[in-house]
Amino acid sequence: MNQIPTSASSLATAGLRIAVVSASWHRDIVERAHEGIDAELARQGLDPAATLTHFAVPGAFEIPLHAKKLAESGRFDAVVACGLIVNGGIYRHEFVTSAVIDGLMRVQLDTGVPVFSAVLTPRDFHDHEEHRSFFATHFVKKGEEVTSACLATLRGLRQLQALAQ
Template sequence: MTGLSPKISTLDEAQLKVSIVKSSWHPYICDALVSGAKKALDGARCKNVSVHKVAGSFEIPLAAQKLLDAGSDLVIAIGLILKGDTPHFDYVCQGVANGIMQVSLTRNKPIGFGILMCDSLEQAHQRAGLSEGQENRGFDAAIAALSLALEYEGI
């Protein structure tokens, strides 16, 4: 899937207030995803970017809601949920995905979904752009949120 990310303009992005919310779990992976998101934001000339840590991915929807309510124009959610031997993975993944969608819809603002839900650390490593030729899902999440913010700005 390398090279398939959409391209966005760089006209007014500098005016956007962007918040990145990242899980504290799996810092090596999450830091790589944040770096990818920042690369996309830098390419779009976004200067007003802040990074906020939460304990785990389950806390991201509430943090995103608070940041949007405090004036952020968009949020990029970054985390990693690894599959284990219990159904916990399924509950957390569903709760996080539903929570992020609910916050985005009720606040009418985009949230880039950069939360990896993987069967192994190897999969996470690939999706965080840490393997040669692999795209960074943090970058992709930032592009998705920026594209939506710009396309529907003022509507």
């Protein structure tokens, strides 16, 4: 059920449509960002179910292309990327990290649709309970932070658009 925005801040974000593209690699950890995204949207007076559309991709490397197609569709005001690129002890980690982050920036600049990253690239991730628990909790926080940045940016862009009219 959509909430009726009551503050000037929520009026500036009413009717937003945000695509969330999440890598399926380490899905149990990465999808914890969705909890933070939902919580921050609700805290700011928006209905997550009415605001978000979720898309899953196999891994982080696939996120930029999906983000580009979603941005070009005209259906979304912003795209949020979620993923975990782990260092498996080989050089590939740095290449994938650079490709994903550079790709997300390129999508944003090429399309004019803001793209936000909750793609984490820890130097040290080991697949044991202590790290899995730490990163699962960390992704909730990153979901909150990326949503806050997304909403603030979209408010600012709406203000700039209003000035131009």
